[in-house]
Amino acid sequence: QKFVYDFTEGNKDLKGLLGGKGANLAEMTNLGLPVPPGFTITSEACKVYLATGTEPAALRDEVSAHLDALESAMGKKLGQADDPLLVSVRSGAKFSMPGMMDTVLNIGLSDKSVAGLAKQSGDERFAWDSYRRLIQMFGKTVLGVDGDHFEEALEDAKRAKKAATDIDLDAADLKKLVKQFKKIVTRDAGRDFPQDPREQMDLAIRSVFESWNTDRAKLYRRQERIPGDLGTAVNICSMVFGNLGPDSGTGVAFTRDPASGHQGVYGDYLQNAQGEDVVAGIRNTVPLADLETIDKKSYDRLMQIMEILETHYRDLCDIEFTIERGELWMLQTRVGKRTAGAAFRIATQLVDQGLIDEAEALQRVNGAQLAQLMFPRFDDGAKAELLGRGIAASPGAAVGKAVFDSYTAVKWSRSGERVILIRRETNPDDLDGMLAAEGILTSRGGKTSHAAVVARGMGKTCVCGAEELEVDTKRRRMTVGKTVIEEGDLVSVDGSTGKVYLGEVPVVPSPVVEYFEGRMHAGADDADELVEAVHRMMAYADRRRRLRVRANADNAEDALRARRFGAQGIGLCRTEHMFLGERRAMVERLILADTDDERDQALKTLLPLQKKDFVELFEAMDGLPVTVRLLDPPLHEFLPDITELSVRVALAESREDHNENDLRLLQAVHKLHEQNPMLGLRGVRLGLVIPGLFAMQVRAIAEAAAERKHAKGDPRAEIMIPLVGTVQELEIVRDEAEQVIAEVRKATGIDLRLSLGTMIELPRAALTAGQIAEAAEFFSFGTNDLTQTVWGFSRDDVEASFFTAYLEKGIFGVSPFETIDMDGVGALVRSACEAGRKTRPDLKLGICGEHGGDPESVHFFHQVGLDYVSCSPFRIPVARLEAGRAAA
Ligand code: ADP
Numbered sequence: 075q076k077f078v079y080d081f082t083e084g085n086k087d088l089k090g091l092l093g094g095k096g097a098n099l100a101e102m103t104n105l106g107l108p109v110p111p112g113f114t115i116t117s118e119a120c121k122v123y124l125a126t127g128t129e130p131a132a133l134r135d136e137v138s139a140h141l142d143a144l145e146s147a148m149g150k151k152l153g154q155a156d157d158p159l160l161v162s163v164r165s166g167a168k169f170s171m172p173g174m175m176d177t178v179l180n181i182g183l184s185d186k187s188v189a190g191l192a193k194q195s196g197d198e199r200f201a202w203d204s205y206r207r208l209i210q211m212f213g214k215t216v217l218g219v220d221g222d223h224f225e226e227a228l229e230d231a232k233r234a235k236k237a238a239t240d241i242d243l244d245a246a247d248l249k250k251l252v253k254q255f256k257k258i259v260t261r262d263a264g265r266d267f268p269q270d271p272r273e274q275m276d277l278a279i280r281s282v283f284e285s286w287n288t289d290r291a292k293l294y295r296r297q298e299r300i301p302g303d304l305g306t307a308v309n310i311c312s313m314v315f316g317n318l319g320p321d322s323g324t325g326v327a328f329t330r331d332p333a334s335g336h337q338g339v340y341g342d343y344l345q346n347a348q349g350e351d352v353v354a355g356i357r358n359t360v361p362l363a364d365l366e367t368i369d370k371k372s373y374d375r376l377m378q379i380m381e382i383l384e385t386h387y388r389d390l391c392d393i394e395f396t397i398e399r400g401e402l403w404m405l406q407t408r409v410g411k412r413t414a415g416a417a418f419r420i421a422t423q424l425v426d427q428g429l430i431d432e433a434e435a436l437q438r439v440n441g442a443q444l445a446q447l448m449f450p451r452f453d454d455g456a457k458a459e460l461l462g463r464g465i466a467a468s469p470g471a472a473v474g475k476a477v478f479d480s481y482t483a484v485k486w487s488r489s490g491e492r493v494i495l496i497r498r499e500t501n502p503d504d505l506d507g508m509l510a511a512e513g514i515l516t517s518r519g520g521k522t523s524h525a526a527v528v529a530r531g532m533g534k535t536c537v538c539g540a541e542e543l544e545v546d547t548k549r550r551r552m553t554v555g556k557t558v559i560e561e562g563d564l565v566s567v568d569g570s571t572g573k574v575y576l577g578e579v580p581v582v583p584s585p586v587v588e589y590f591e592g593r594m595h596a597g598a599d600d601a602d603e604l605v606e607a608v609h610r611m612m613a614y615a616d617r618r619r620r621l622r623v624r625a626n627a628d629n630a631e632d633a634l635r636a637r638r639f640g641a642q643g644i645g646l647c648r649t650e651h652m653f654l655g656e657r658r659a660m661v662e663r664l665i666l667a668d669t670d671d672e673r674d675q676a677l678k679t680l681l682p683l684q685k686k687d688f689v690e691l692f693e694a695m696d697g698l699p700v701t702v703r704l705l706d707p708p709l710h711e712f713l714p715d716i717t718e719l720s721v722r723v724a725l726a727e728s729r730e731d732h733n734e735n736d737l738r739l740l741q742a743v744h745k746l747h748e749q750n751p752m753l754g755l756r757g758v759r760l761g762l763v764i765p766g767l768f769a770m771q772v773r774a775i776a777e778a779a780a781e782r783k784h785a786k787g788d789p790r791a792e793i794m795i796p797l798v799g800t801v802q803e804l805e806i807v808r809d810e811a812e813q814v815i816a817e818v819r820k821a822t823g824i825d826l827r828l829s830l831g832t833m834i835e836l837p838r839a840a841l842t843a844g845q846i847a848e849a850a851e852f853f854s855f856g857t858n859d860l861t862q863t864v865w866g867f868s869r870d871d872v873e874a875s876f877f878t879a880y881l882e883k884g885i886f887g888v889s890p891f892e893t894i895d896m897d898g899v900g901a902l903v904r905s906a907c908e909a910g911r912k913t914r915p916d917l918k919l920g921i922c923g924e925h926g927g928d929p930e931s932v933h934f935f936h937q938v939g940l941d942y943v944s945c946s947p948f949r950i951p952v953a954r955l956e957a958g959r960a961a962a
């Protein structure tokens with residue numbers, strides 16, 4: 075097994091082995107772009123280290139061999155006293171984890187070689203600046219010294235010198251600082267800063283390995299659903315120097331605007347600076363376009379390289395580069411993160427440019443992004459007090475109470491408050507706070523600052539670099555001109571425009587929703603670019619998908635919206651709402667009925683009301699299938715709350731004012747009380763135990779369908795029996811239903827065809843699906859109940875109690891109620907489909923649980939071969955898109 079690859083040996087497809095950074099450095103090297111030479115230690119080596127606590131035996135020799143080769147190519151040795159080769163040791167995992175892992179620059183500098191570097195470069199200040207940076211980074215990331223100690227010493231040095239920035243410190247100052255930094259290391263790390271260059275390198279490599287398992291790396295992976303066992307690669311890259319004076323510098327660039335998708339010159343540049351300086355916001359950067367006047371030659375070369383990269387990667391790339399005395403070097407590229415809106419626009423732009431085809435375009439977006447675009451936005455027309463404006467870093471409209479530290483953000487959000495996290499700038503320690511906040515606001519940093527990059531990744535609203543805001547973390551407030559915003563004051567942050575408002579600004583629907591609603595049209599003059607792009611992508615998806623998409627909707631209004639959003643039917647109409655509101659009294663009478671007669675009377679009063687509901691629904695969905703589920707929840711849910719009722723009865727009793735009905739209700743509530751209502755008298759069991767209940771519902775459906783037919787409509791009702799565990803249950807209910815339908819057919823003279831099917835939501839039903847299919851024309855998997863019963867936990871209880879612990883321990887990557895558990899619940903779905911179709915080849919198969927609108931689950935249902943998924947109306951576009959992506 076080979077653990078080390080030279081940059082010339084890798085390529086962009088080896089991300090798993092070389093990490094994203096290493097694979098792309100290799101790709102750029104092989105494209106002939108100017109990359110400083112180096113090599114990559116594989117993530118396999120890291121895995122061995124993490125599993126055994128030591129580097130694999132062969133690693134040391136392999137690293138030595140590659141280092142030798144690098145040294146001969148460069149004509150100098152690592153840390154050589156009179157002319158040192160310096161390298162960076164950089165982490166880089168398969169998936170980019172911005173700011174999560176550690177990188178150390180200037181490895182190879184020591185008390186001896188710092189003089190050699192000064193002499194070779196002719197710049198003593200530069201040499202000492204590089205050395206103090208090395209001790210600072212190495213001390214912090216490798217030796218675990220608190221970084222603040224170095225920062226404070228640096229600030230003191232600047233203050234003593236009345237220096238505005240680090241640039242104003244001269245060689246002598248930096249030399250003093252190095253002495254101080256070394257003292258800090260010795261004091262806090264319990265050892266001296268290592269003078270042996272190879273020891274520096276080896277320790278740095280090990281610390282990169284270890285950085286895979288820091289708390290913040292773990293948190294980020296959990297959030298992004300990145301597996302925990304991939305490990306990170308380590309890149310050893312010869313140094314180039316942006317801190318060699320004004321003709322040097324370092325910058326970041328995007329080949330397109332990651333917020334809008336527009337082509338152009340986007341990025342930040344900082345003269346006389348090294349590495350992280352640009353993103354850390356230590357000095358103010360200039361826009362990349364200014365590089366044209368600073369150094370035209372390098373600028374032109376950069377533009378040329380960006381063009382090469384876009385064409386080569388066929389996507390938006392982001393880039394890190396350094397200019398050393400007028401010479402441009404590429405230090406990193408990767409396919410760049412982007413906002414949801416930009417993802418859609420870029421995908422269609424690339425199709426137009428002929429760089430990708432439609433199927434590929436579909437892989438460039440996802441349902442989560444589409445969902446994000448459907449969020450509401452701030453109302454332009456609303457009166458709002460503008461506080462300031464920063465950079466629109468990650469879109470969305472966020473309103474919340476101002477908080478100035480992560481701890482408070484987490485605490486307040488736990489207690490149900492919406493908060494906006496406001497910081498001067500964020501760093502990886504702010505991650506929990508960023509997760510907890512509705513939005514993030516910083517007063518410093520550009521589009522590539524930590525806050526911006528991480529918020530975009532999380533899909534969180536973010537405005538950064540709002541310079542008018544004076545953030546005072548210590549006093550927990552910020553001031554803007556004369557306005558003071560204290561902790562707890564409401565602010566509104568618009569991540570699409572960069573504007574920050576005082577107070578709560580009202581929100582309006584997104585243009586994408588307006589488009590789906592049919593209130594904005596693609597191709598119309600006022601349609602925005604985003605709507606055009608979404609329109610086209612939806613068409614690509616609809617042309618390809620095999621899964622049909624239905625809606626879960628209980629009334630005509632929801633059904634009509636679902637239809638506008640592209641629903642091809644209703645997969646689940648819950649009938650329980652038809653028993654609520656003013657109809658409660660009738661249901662109470664039904665439950666309290668002592669005689670058949672009383673019960674029949676109660677049912678009779680419910681019948682016309684239900685029929686009317688169905689007529690409206692079938693009319694709204696004319697020509698499309700509507701699956702109606704017969705009553706599912708336990709009856710006690712329709713009765714008053716037991717405590718409330720007991721109090722009422724007791725009070726009445728104390729006034730000697732007996733209410734006969736309340737007393738009977740109370741008795742009934744006691745009688746119906748169950749320890750485990752979820753596993754109690756509900757679903758098909760109700761139909762079997764309460765005579766006439768299901769018959770009434772079936773009659774309402776059949777009569778409604780007859781009425782619609784009579785009116786020349788095209789009703790396509792499907793009757794669905796919930797919670798069936800065995801075919802016998804289904805057969806009894808089915809016989810009864812068929813009899814009712816026959817009666818309605820006879821009475822109306824209308825040729826009614828209603829299909830009858832069942833939900834598969836109990837393990838037993840799934841296991842005996844072959845038998846059940848004999849009595850069912852369709853199956854609809856109720857994956858919510860199926861998940862509860864397969865795992866044996868109650869959704870209403872566990873999500874708040876032990877799920878967080880399970881997620882933290884990595885038992886699930888995501889709640890099985892959110893994404894279908896493919897190995898367990900999914901396996902049952904798969905085998906039930908096979909068994910069912912064996913019995914009845916034309917069996918229709920669908921799913922109506924919450925999972926119907928979840929992107930990953932949709933892909934699974936596509937693979938299993940279902941006919942449709944059904945989800946809530948707002949998720950329909952997401953399901954359509956994902957079904958198209960699954961088939962593309
Ligand atoms: P991250 O993954 O956090 O971006 P990097 O490994 O890319 O970390 O390095 C951090 C910073 O140091 C980046 O700005 C990068 O461009 C710079 N850098 C890394 N290696 C070198 C090098 N060999 N010469 C000059 N700058 C470097």
Ligand code: MG
Binds near residue numbers: 394406
């Ligand atoms: Mg980088």
Ligand code: MG
Binds near residue numbers: 858
């Ligand atoms: Mg159910």
